[in-house]
Amino acid sequence: MSSAEHSVFIRAIGVHAPDRKLTNAELSKMVDTSDEWIKTRSGISERRIAAANENPSDMGAKAAAVALGRAGLTAADIDLLIVATMTPDVPFPSTACLLQAKLGLRRDIPCFDISAACSGFVYALQVATDMMRSGRYRRALVIGAEKLSSVVDWTDRTTCVLFGDGAGAVVLETTPTPHVGILGNLLGADGNNAELLHCVAGGSAAPATPDSISAGKHFLRMNGKEVFRHAVRVMAESCERVLAQCNVTSDQVAWFIPHQANIRILEAVASQLNVGMERFPFNLDRYGNTSAASIPLALEEAWREGKIKHGDLVLIVAFGSGLTWGATLLRWHEPSR
Numbered sequence: 393m394s395s396a397e398h399s400v401f402i403r404a405i406g407v408h409a410p411d412r413k414l415t416n417a418e419l420s421k422m423v424d425t426s427d428e429w430i431k432t433r434s435g436i437s438e439r440r441i442a443a444a445n446e447n448p449s450d451m452g453a454k455a456a457a458v459a460l461g462r463a464g465l466t467a468a469d470i471d472l473l474i475v476a477t478m479t480p481d482v483p484f485p486s487t488a489c490l491l492q493a494k495l496g497l498r499r500d501i502p503c504f505d506i507s508a509a510c511s512g513f514v515y516a517l518q519v520a521t522d523m524m525r526s527g528r529y530r531r532a533l534v535i536g537a538e539k540l541s542s543v544v545d546w547t548d549r550t551t552c553v554l555f556g557d558g559a560g561a562v563v564l565e566t567t568p569t570p571h572v573g574i575l576g577n578l579l580g581a582d583g584n585n586a587e588l589l590h591c592v593a594g595g596s597a598a599p600a601t602p603d604s605i606s607a608g609k610h611f612l613r614m615n616g617k618e619v620f621r622h623a624v625r626v627m628a629e630s631c632e633r634v635l636a637q638c639n640v641t642s643d644q645v646a647w648f649i650p651h652q653a654n655i656r657i658l659e660a661v662a663s664q665l666n667v668g669m670e671r672f673p674f675n676l677d678r679y680g681n682t683s684a685a686s687i688p689l690a691l692e693e694a695w696r697e698g699k700i701k702h703g704d705l706v707l708i709v710a711f712g713s714g715l716t717w718g719a720t721l722l723r724w725h726e727p728s729r
């Protein structure tokens with residue numbers, strides 16, 4: 393088999409979530425909201441909040457260390473690092489470079505960030521897979537790490553109840569065995585809807601100034617209703633398209649692992665696909681929306697709890713700011729514990 397035919401599979405997975413839990417009851421004391429409203433509209437009960445000195449590179453390094461430990465690998469075994477984040481530690485250098493140093497990865501490997509918001513992990517997975525299929529890289533670390541608490545306006549009840557912090561990492565590896573691991577994937581974007589979920593200041597177009605900061609322009613702003621509508625449509629379509637690409641029906645998929653944004657979005661996608669919610673494991677009730685970290689956090693939990701088994705077909709699907717979206721179908725290869 394030529395290198396171009398290599399399969400790429402998840403050899404190990406690890407996660408890290410900050411210790412601090414922020415409950416709906418606590419949020420109700422900060423803004424005009426209630427546990428009942430948040431649970432009914434989003435399904436979220438609590439979320440994790442990183443400490444001031446706990447950044448995406450720190451959380452990502454901890455998640456990666458768990459994954460490497462489970463795989464029985466060391467930093468020297470990694471040939472490629474991609475970090476998906478919409479909340480990088482600093483505008484530059486990349487969080488990947490900061491993580492490379494923290495993990496002690498080799499200096500002869502590419503390390504870079506991907507900016508695709510909540511679709512970031514699915515984007516990074518596809519980019520890593522395609523680079524690995526070239527035969528040039530045997531093992532990659534793909535990490536989703538977010539500190540959304542740093543871009544949330546804690547006085548805006550329409551957004552602050554939804555988001556949380558955390559990180560998840562996978563070690564990808566190539567194998568000459570055909571039809572294992574990542575079977576198919578697709579990505580998409582629609583920049584015409586950029587303003588539905590964005591941050592207007594803090595970049596080069598509008599650098600941070602005392603005025604922009606006091607006007608709260610460096611916080612995340614969202615048109616929740618429109619994002620909701622697009623999310624359901626693109627997630628359901630992405631699932632259908634990747635299934636068609638792989639010649640698989642939704643009945644054959646054991647588990648759907650969607651980006652953990654809102655339980656009502658998940659229910660609507662499941663209903664459009666005609667799939668029962670028992671095949672949509674979720675943890676957004678305990679973590680909220682952790683953007684690029686949400687899929688690895690949900691995937692790791694479903695695997696650790698013994699839901700996902702060797703040989704299962706698993707479909708991961710995401711949408712996010714951009715707008716962006718993506719889906720990946722995997723034949724699960726039992727990762728190292």
Ligand code: ACO
Pocket residue numbers: 424425426429430433434509510511549550551553589614615616617619620623653654657681683711712713
């Ligand atoms: N507590 C109490 N009331 C609230 C709150 C709150 N936290 N937030 C909004 N409300 C009020 C609104 O002000 C509104 O009041 P009004 O009728 O007097 O105007 C009412 O509740 C209803 O608000 P809606 O926005 O219509 O509520 P909706 O049912 O649409 O739910 C929500 C809002 C949860 C934001 C939903 O639209 C949603 O989940 N959208 C998708 C968001 C999402 O997934 N974003 C992540 C994208 S991924 C990424 O890239 C980061």
